[in-house]
Amino acid sequence: MTQIVTTGSWRPMPGHEADFVKAWSEFAEWASTMPGSTTLRLGRDLSEPTRFVSYAAWRDAESVHAWKSSPQFRGAMARVAQHVDDFQATELDIVASASEGASAVALSSAGAVE
Numbered sequence: 001m002t003q004i005v006t007t008g009s010w011r012p013m014p015g016h017e018a019d020f021v022k023a024w025s026e027f028a029e030w031a032s033t034m035p036g037s038t039t040l041r042l043g044r045d046l047s048e049p050t051r052f053v054s055y056a057a058w059r060d061a062e063s064v065h066a067w068k069s070s071p072q073f074r075g076a077m078a079r080v081a082q083h084v085d086d087f088q089a090t091e092l093d094i095v096a097s098a099s100e101g102a103s104a105v106a107l108s109s110a111g112a113v114e
Contacts, residue, residue: 003094004061008054011086020083024054027080030072031056036063057094064091 012020021042028040040056058064067073081087096105 004058004064005092005094006054006056006058006064007090007092009086009088010052010054010084011050012052012083013085014050016083020052020080023080023083024052027076028054028056030076031067034063034067034070036060037067061091061093 010020010024024042028042031037032040036059038057038059040054042052042054045051045053058067094106096103098104
């Protein structure tokens with residue numbers, strides 16, 4: 001089973017940072033109730049404090065697609081987007097990881113990423 005990570009790069013409008021964080025937190029609280037979700041996180045870039053990055057691991061791609069196609073998604077995202085000048089989203093298929101001195105790579109026998 002493939003693990004998927006969703007990420008977002010956010011630039012709140014000047015003066016809207018606190019409102020953005022509050023709206024994103026409410027969005028994440030709702031998203032964390034969706035089947036297949038895990039912990040959702042939002043970080044502020046230390047070298048570029050006007051940029052925030054969100055990320056969440058999901059059990060599988062089907063869970064992500066069900067979340068994004070749910071009837072509530074568009075409205076929940078709009079409440080966050082009203083405070084944002086720029087937003088870029090990605091869905092990442094995890095192909096390698098490392099933990100406690102060991103790594104794992106998800107490659108097929110032909111060297112292609114599975």
